[in-house]
Amino acid sequence: AQTVTQSQPEMSVQEAETVTLSCTYDTSESDYYLFWYKQPPSRQMILVIRQEAYKQQNATENRFSVNFQKAAKSFSLKISDSQLGDAAMYFCAYRRDNSNSGYALNFGKGTSLLVTP
Amino acid sequence: DAGVIQSPRHEVTEMGQEVTLRCKPISGHNSLFWYRQTMMRGLELLIYFNNNVPIDDSGMPEDRFSAKMPNASFSTLKIQPSEPRDSAVYFCASLRGFGEQYFGPGTRLTVT
Numbered sequence: 001a002q003t004v005t006q007s008q009p010e011m012s013v014q015e016a017e018t019v020t021l022s023c024t025y026d027t028s029e030s031d032y033y034l035f036w037y038k039q040p041p042s043r044q045m046i047l048v049i050r051q052e053a054y055k056q057q058n059a060t061e062n063r064f065s066v067n068f069q070k071a072a073k074s075f076s077l078k079i080s081d082s083q084l085g086d087a088a089m090y091f092c093a094y095r096r097d098n099s100n101s102g103y104a105l106n107f108g109k110g111t112s113l114l115v116t117p
Numbered sequence: 118d119a120g121v122i123q124s125p126r127h128e129v130t131e132m133g134q135e136v137t138l139r140c141k142p143i144s145g146h147n148s149l150f151w152y153r154q155t156m157m158r159g160l161e162l163l164i165y166f167n168n169n170v171p172i173d174d175s176g177m178p179e180d181r182f183s184a185k186m187p188n189a190s191f192s193t194l195k196i197q198p199s200e201p202r203d204s205a206v207y208f209c210a211s212l213r214g215f216g217e218q219y220f221g222p223g224t225r226l227t228v229t
Contacts, residue, residue, distance in 0.1 A: 043206060045220035091160065103215055104150055104173065107160040 002027045002094050006108035013082045014116050020067075021077045021111045023092030029053075031097035034068065034075045035105065040088040048090070051075065053097070079113075087115040119143075121221035123209050129227045135197040138224045141190055142211030150218065151184055151194050152208040160208075166192065199228045 003026045013019035025034070036048040051059045051068050058066050063083075067076045079086055092108040122141040130136050142149050151163040164174040169186045177184070181200070186192040196203055206225050210218040 043223050043225075045208065045210075045223075047217055050217070097215070103148060103212060103218070104162045104165050105152075105160075105218060106162075109159045 002029075002032075002096070002106045004092050004094050004106050004108040006092050006111050008111045009109070010112045010114065012114045012116060013079070015082055015084060017082055018078060018080045019082055019113065021079075021090050021092075021113070023075045023077070023108055025073050025075065025092070025094050027073070027094065029096055033095045033097060034066075035093040035095065036064070036066070036075075036077045037091045037093060037107075038086075038088045039091065039110070045091075049077065082115050084115050084117065087113055089113070121209055121211055121219050123207075123221035123224050125224060126222060127225050127227075129229065130199055131229055132200055133198045134228075135195065136199045136203075136226060136228075138194040138196075138207050138209075138226070140192045140194070140209030140221060142192070142209070143213075143219055144190065146211035146213045146219070147189070148212045149186060149192050150210045150212075151192070152210065154206040154208065154223070155204075163194070163207075196226075199226075201228045204228050 005024045032053045034051045038046045038048050049059050049061045049064050058068050063080045065078045089110045091110045093105040095105050124139045147168050149166045154160045162176045164184045165172050166186045184194045204227050206223045208223045209221045212218045
């Protein structure tokens with residue numbers, strides 16, 4: 001079974017600064033997807049960014065970017081120019097690229113991000 | 118589109134009672150997932166449907182839990198009898214093909 005590890009239970013960043021959230025995973029698959037989800041206090045799960053394992057280029061979405069290291073099985077999220085609205089729980093998730101096994105997500109335990117003024 | 122709809126948003130019940138959580142996926146989505154979120158275990162998959170058929174229910178904790186998807190626009194997760202350790206937030210998510218999963222707002226269940 002695939003496991004996803006987020007080693008930072010909590011992180012803090014000042015407004016306008018940059019923060020990096022860590023995620024490692026364990027898999028024997030070669031094709032898969034990785035995701036970062038944001039969960040604000042409203043508890044709604046919001047997709048932040050996704051990365052296909054076959055793509056070497058790191059995904060970016062505005063202020064959010066990832067550092068995907070396939071050989072190291074590492075998938076970190078960088079938030080630039082942090083804003084107060086970025087404060088939330090962030091979950092790293094893994095998904096197989098195999099329709100026979102379904103497309104369920106395996107989540108890490110999450111990192112709570114605090115943004116200070 | 119209204120997104121994934123879950124009801125109720127909050128449920129408080131007493132131990133031993135039956136609880137039914139409901140989900141309406143996004144129209145046109147052919148896969149539906151039930152997840153449970155707790156402080157201890159994080160987010161975990163309970164069951165996954167594809168084209169209304171249960172594909173993987175290995176995450177269902179025990180026989181007290183059951184899930185159905187009678188048609189493409191409705192699914193239920195039932196707990197009978199409920200126990201305090203079932204207290205959690207239950208999410209429903211849907212997707213079309215192999216794209217992005219869209220999550221509902223969740224149901225916060227408290228069993229006293």
